[in-house]
Amino acid sequence: MTSSKQIHIGLSVAPTWLMNDAWRRADSDIENVFSTGFFVDIAKRAEKAKIDFLFRPDTLFMKPDMIAGSPGFSSIDPTILLTALAEHTSHIGLVTTASTTFYPPYIVARQIQSLNIVSQGRVGWNIVTSLDGNENFGISEMPSSEDRYRQAAEFTDVVHKLWASYPSDAIIADRESGTYGTPDALTQIDHHGEFYDVAGPLNTPAFGNGKVPLFQAGASPAGRDFAASVAHAIFAATPDPEVARELRSDLRQRAASKGRDPDDIRILPGLNMYLAPTREEARDIFAQTHARMDPRRMIAKIKELIALDLTDHPMDARVTADMLPAADTVVRSKTHGDLVRRLIERAQPTVKDLLTRPEVMGSSHWIVVGTPADAVDEIVAWAEINAGDGIIALPNGSHQSVDLFLDQVVPRLQELGLFRTEYSGSTLSDHLGVK
Numbered sequence: 004m005t006s007s008k009q010i011h012i013g014l015s016v017a018p019t020w021l022m023n024d025a026w027r028r029a030d031s032d033i034e035n036v037f038s039t040g041f042f043v044d045i046a047k048r049a050e051k052a053k054i055d056f057l058f059r060p061d062t063l064f065m066k067p068d069m070i071a072g073s074p075g076f077s078s079i080d081p082t083i084l085l086t087a088l089a090e091h092t093s094h095i096g097l098v099t100t101a102s103t104t105f106y107p108p109y110i111v112a113r114q115i116q117s118l119n120i121v122s123q124g125r126v127g128w129n130i131v132t133s134l135d136g137n138e139n140f141g142i143s144e145m146p147s148s149e150d151r152y153r154q155a156a157e158f159t160d161v162v163h164k165l166w167a168s169y170p171s172d173a174i175i176a177d178r179e180s181g182t183y184g185t186p187d188a189l190t191q192i193d194h195h196g197e198f199y200d201v202a203g204p205l206n207t208p209a210f211g212n213g214k215v216p217l218f219q220a221g222a223s224p225a226g227r228d229f230a231a232s233v234a235h236a237i238f239a240a241t242p243d244p245e246v247a248r249e250l251r252s253d254l255r256q257r258a259a260s261k262g263r264d265p266d267d268i269r270i271l272p273g274l275n276m277y278l279a280p281t282r283e284e285a286r287d288i289f290a291q292t293h294a295r296m297d298p299r300r301m302i303a304k305i306k307e308l309i310a311l312d313l314t315d316h317p318m319d320a321r322v323t324a325d326m327l328p329a330a331d332t333v334v335r336s337k338t339h340g341d342l343v344r345r346l347i348e349r350a351q352p353t354v355k356d357l358l359t360r361p362e363v364m365g366s367s368h369w370i371v372v373g374t375p376a377d378a379v380d381e382i383v384a385w386a387e388i389n390a391g392d393g394i395i396a397l398p399n400g401s402h403q404s405v406d407l408f409l410d411q412v413v414p415r416l417q418e419l420g421l422f423r424t425e426y427s428g429s430t431l432s433d434h435l436g437v438k
């Protein structure tokens with residue numbers, strides 16, 4: 004098969020391939036995970052494979068218990084890491100994460116435009132409204148998802164105004180006349196809204212036209228509306244192709260109803276890949292990675308996801324729709340909660356089955372446990388039915404998954420005509436086709 008439609012591919016440098024027990028493997032290089040060197044080789048290889056962008060999610064809290072058995076959410080600042088990687092690469096996009104609930108918009112506008120300058124137009128901003136961490140920012144309780152997205156909308160508007168407030172052509176630098184810039188070209192934005200009062204202008208000039216592709220992830224109605232208004236790409240948590248198709252067609256419709264071109268919003272499902280030369284080895288790696296998964300922790304996670312307590316239920320009892328709490332029960336993430344509810348309504352799994360599902364065990368992403376050819380087949384099948392416009396690759400289980408993805412999966416997708424063999428430009432907007 005060869006295809007006329009090409010997909011977009013981002014590679015997560017979270018790094019997912021160290022999660023759970025995978026960091027314990029002899030070749031994990033876990034000792035260097037807080038060094039830039041750990042990521043440089045992967046970034047260069049991803050660029051050689053013509054990947055659209057490196058993607059770095061982020062959180063702003065730490066639960067000490069998390070580090071007992073794995074790195075948990077230990078992390079360095081994503082924008083600083085990607086700035087270091089910008090120096091070692093020349094084309095690949097660099098998508099950083101910044102929370103609209105916790106950061107001030109002036110700082111985010113400045114940091115992202117700075118990385119845009121350092122990388123010469125390769126930055127993308129993954130806009131998150133965050134799930135946790137309010138106690139680190141003097142916020143007594145996490146605001147509701149609706150309130151967070153209202154704040155995110157105003158935040159993003161302020162950032163856009165700031166990016167436009169110091170255009171690159173304001174700088175003339177004419178030595179002869181002694182004119183450095185045109186003050187009139189800079190605008191005081193004088194923003195006064197529900198959440199922010201920002202005078203502006205920014206003191207960082209825009210790179211080029213200053214526009215930066217925006218990413219978003221939450222898929223609640225408020226999250227979708229926000230994404231449809233501003234996002235160019237969605238990091239989608241879609242464990243099966245039907246969920247992805249529904250999300251894609253809904254977001255395209257919402258974007259059109261806001262006067263946007265539906266093609267300007269790209270759905271990129273996360274794809275967890277446990278890869279090995281044979282299926283048996285891949286299954287072994289999957290089992291080893293989750294060997295210490297404690298069912299009690301998973302039952303606590305279900306309670307957090309959908310407010311359903313399965314503590315006293317036998318492992319082989321079915322979980323049915325009538326056991327579900329009311330649909331408007333407040334939960335941490337509506338996106339993740341709704342995916343678990345949908346699974347229970349559709350499949351009525353046993354407690355034991357439910358505990359091993361991606362919706363519960365992982366981050367609700369699509370999973371392939373198999374060979375590179377299996378991953379290619381899945382990616383092709385999803386592309387054929389428009390279950391997304393590409394993927395964000397989340398290699399898991401061992402470093403081997405990163406290697407097999409870059410060295411075998413991507414080249415095969417290129418042979419099939421489903422992925423580019425050369426970059427046609429040097430900015431992230433070029434790679435994504437953002438106009």
Ligand SMILES: Cc1cc2nc3c(=O)[nH]c(=O)nc-3n(C[C@H](O)[C@H](O)[C@H](O)COP(=O)(O)O)c2cc1C
Pocket residue numbers: 060061062063100102130131132133134135148151220221222223224225226227238239240335336337338339
């Ligand atoms: C796939 C996915 C990835 C996310 N990644 C992050 C992240 O890296 N950092 C973060 O603070 N929040 C992250 N979030 C949380 C969202 O930004 C949002 O706050 C949350 O999902 C609530 O919105 P919702 O009700 O629309 O789901 C993520 C959410 C989803 C669904």
